[in-house]
Amino acid sequence: MATLQSLLEDIKKRNKGESEFHQAVEEVFASLEPVIEKYPEYLESGLLERFCEPERQIMFRVPWIDDKGQARLNRGFRVQFSSAIGPYKGGLRFHPSVYLEIIKFLAFEQTFKNSLTGLPIGAGKGGSDFDPKGKSDSEIMKFCQSFMTELYRHIGDSVDVPAGDIGVGSREIGYLYGQYKRIRNEFESGVLTGKGIAYGGSLVRKEATGYGLIYFVDEMLRDNGHVMEGKRIAISGSGNVALYACAKAQELGAKVVAMSDSNGYLHDENGLDINLLIRIKEVGRGRINEYLEFYKNATYVEKPEDVWSVPCDIALPCAVQNEIGLREAQMLLDNGCIAIGEGANMPTTNEAISLLIEKGVLLAPAKAANAGGVATSALEMSQNDMRLKWSFEKVDNMLKEIMVDIYNSAKFAALEYGLDKNYVAGANIAGFMRVAQAMKEQGVV
């Protein structure tokens, strides 16, 4: 008879060398132990094995011509992980660190996240090893057009709906959509989300992941006798998620004193000027160290991983996977950090999660806390379906409600299994149960 442990070993054997995917599965299996004890049929029927196997993985060649007339070559991916509760849904990551297994772990995480939103969206993820940094607008466009020339055959508003992630913002979505529309000869606005407002994008989508993170963390703090007001916050990353998490945290009265990028971290004890940072990053497409030209008291240290050495009450990892290991977790504990809100996907190692929870740090897990982006993407799909355009306030209120619901789902799932305040386990359990129920009713497919 299979056990959780023997299944985990089998999954590791079947996916040799895929350390991030192994890590993601290990974390989930640790959470599901009490669930499988109560419902062994999820294991005995092979459902859990199917749950951890992507429905489809697609890899394709992406040739393009650079501004010098040189032929360039990248690789594209799309992992369509689960369609149990809706069409595949998840971002596209353009970054040189991308390869198939990275996309697979991200797509696996998306299964739980999309389930927790309560909306009809399955799980997928895609991307490329293309590096947008240092590329001209024309090169970005030519790459996106070539990428979509391959991807279009695999997506659709009821099949698979990509969106943004690292290196993919509304500019890239626009170029991808333009090529898709040209090939399909059809205005299928719901096929991509994160679109520009002029042609079907939803208000709040740009801000959603960052805002949603703060809504979740604020709910978690309040439920545990704390307030956001007056708290010191350190954030890793300075992209779409980090910038809008910073803006909303400051709106709620917190002081954000540090933010990072892949070259280092910015520190301003007076609190970062978020409007300047948004101008530098979004308008100028510049680097955060340009901030020093405006604020002489600020510092920029060329060690991104040491952003967590800046004393803070709340840490918001909003960059990449595994940026908080045991070393960084100890830095946070030594500085009296009381809460962590994961804006990035899988930013904390399993060892660091165990240490932080053991020490009583309130940990808002990525699958739950950063679901605001995909939830608002689903709201964009709904508006597109109905050919409607909702107001910023309407969408923002829906986002806030969804994030509070997600918090409560994680909280009460943890409580049901005697795992009070273990929001990592609660999110994994609540996310799993909805998809597992759908899989059970749909048969062995």
Ligand SMILES: NC(=O)C1=CN([C@@H]2O[C@H](COP(=O)(O)OP(=O)(O)OC[C@H]3O[C@@H](n4cnc5c(N)ncnc54)[C@H](OP(=O)(O)O)[C@@H]3O)[C@@H](O)[C@H]2O)C=CC1
């Ligand atoms: N966009 C979305 O809707 C959602 C995104 N996420 C997750 O949030 C995280 C950030 O995504 P997003 O803000 O969209 O991406 P962006 O491309 O807008 O920003 C990424 C940020 O992370 C920084 N970064 C990248 N690599 C490293 C590194 N090795 N060390 C430190 N910083 C690094 C980048 O710095 P630099 O400019 O130097 O490269 C940049 O500041 C990702 O983990 C993503 O998967 C989760 C849910 C939704």
Ligand SMILES: N=C(CCC(=O)O)C(=O)O
């Ligand atoms: N990159 C995203 C957003 C995906 C989406 O909006 O479909 C994520 O949830 O990780």
